[in-house]
Amino acid sequence: MSGTNDPNQADAELLGDLASVLARTDAVPGHVVDAAYAAFETRDLEAQLAVLLRDSAADGARELAGVRGASTRLLTFSVGEERFVEVDIDPDGERRTLTGYVVPSEPGELVVEHAGGQTTAGIDAHGRFSAALVPSGPVRLRVTLPGVRPILTEWMPV
Amino acid sequence: MRKHHFRGTLAVLSAHSTFDSAASLRAAANGDAAAWRWIVDRYSRLVWATVRGHRLADADAADVVQTTWLRLVESLGRIDDPDRLGAWLVTTARREALRVIASSARTVPTDDHGELPDPQRPLEHRLLVHERDTLLREALARLPESQQLLLRLLAADPPATYEEISIALDMPIGSIGPLRRRYLDRLRNELAASGITEAQ
Structure with missing residues (x-):
């Protein structure tokens, strides 16, 4: 930081100092970069994407849940306008229990993909599922139903 | 001949960022893992800077960064404007950071991201640099979040463009x-x- 009367140069120097400090002391952790490389392996060309329709945490429904003393978060995903996946996220420390159902209701299989691997659960005749002990962090749900292409929800941190 | 070659390299470098982002996105969409690594290497500091600008705790910051990359993988082949990959990543990281802040009780805001001194450096030098680093980071942490975010994006390597x-x-x-x-x-x-x- 040499003294200067030129404000442009002074700004460039201060920003340069900031860049150098952040590069030295707040570099991207190696495990974060490694996870980013590995993210490529989640590429799936077969499945159909279920996009997030609603996140109760983002639309004020959380306050209502709070009134009831619950801390559950509800996510709704949809494939087109004919198929939906509803998921309740129930936190317990660093673990999550995911319960929900698919609409229209059909039996099938659910796989929750997460940083620790996969958690598999059945989908019963009423379309209901429950997966416990899912680690917190980004997850997606792979829903396999008879006669349709596998459904994959968008990745969501839970 | 050699000189000519050098000029040619410079011309390629000046067009480098947009050309390679779009080409790498196309290649990654076709399954090219090396192109994916190029994208991560090119943009991971920018994504990190974006998330850090929102004062998330370390574990949440890592989750948001990873969610951003996972979303890019699931969006490969569907990015509207591949020349603007940097803007797409910053936008996505920012939205996911805000979502985690809104949805999570486990987020503990932190201004102090652990820093470890480099053991290779002489102790005295280390202390001086350490103290200056700390003061600058503390000063940054006292700015409002939107100001921190802009400065972090401008201080990333390579920095975010104005666009x-x-x-x-x-x-x-x-x-x-x-x-x-x-x-x-x-x-x-x-x-x-x-x-x-500044004048010291």
């Missing part, structure tokens, strides 16, 4: 220069308040 910032932060491109000056002034004042002046 990327304009898209991702939804602000007119002409306002970024004046804001940059104002926020750096603010940072300078915070530093002065902590006893460090």
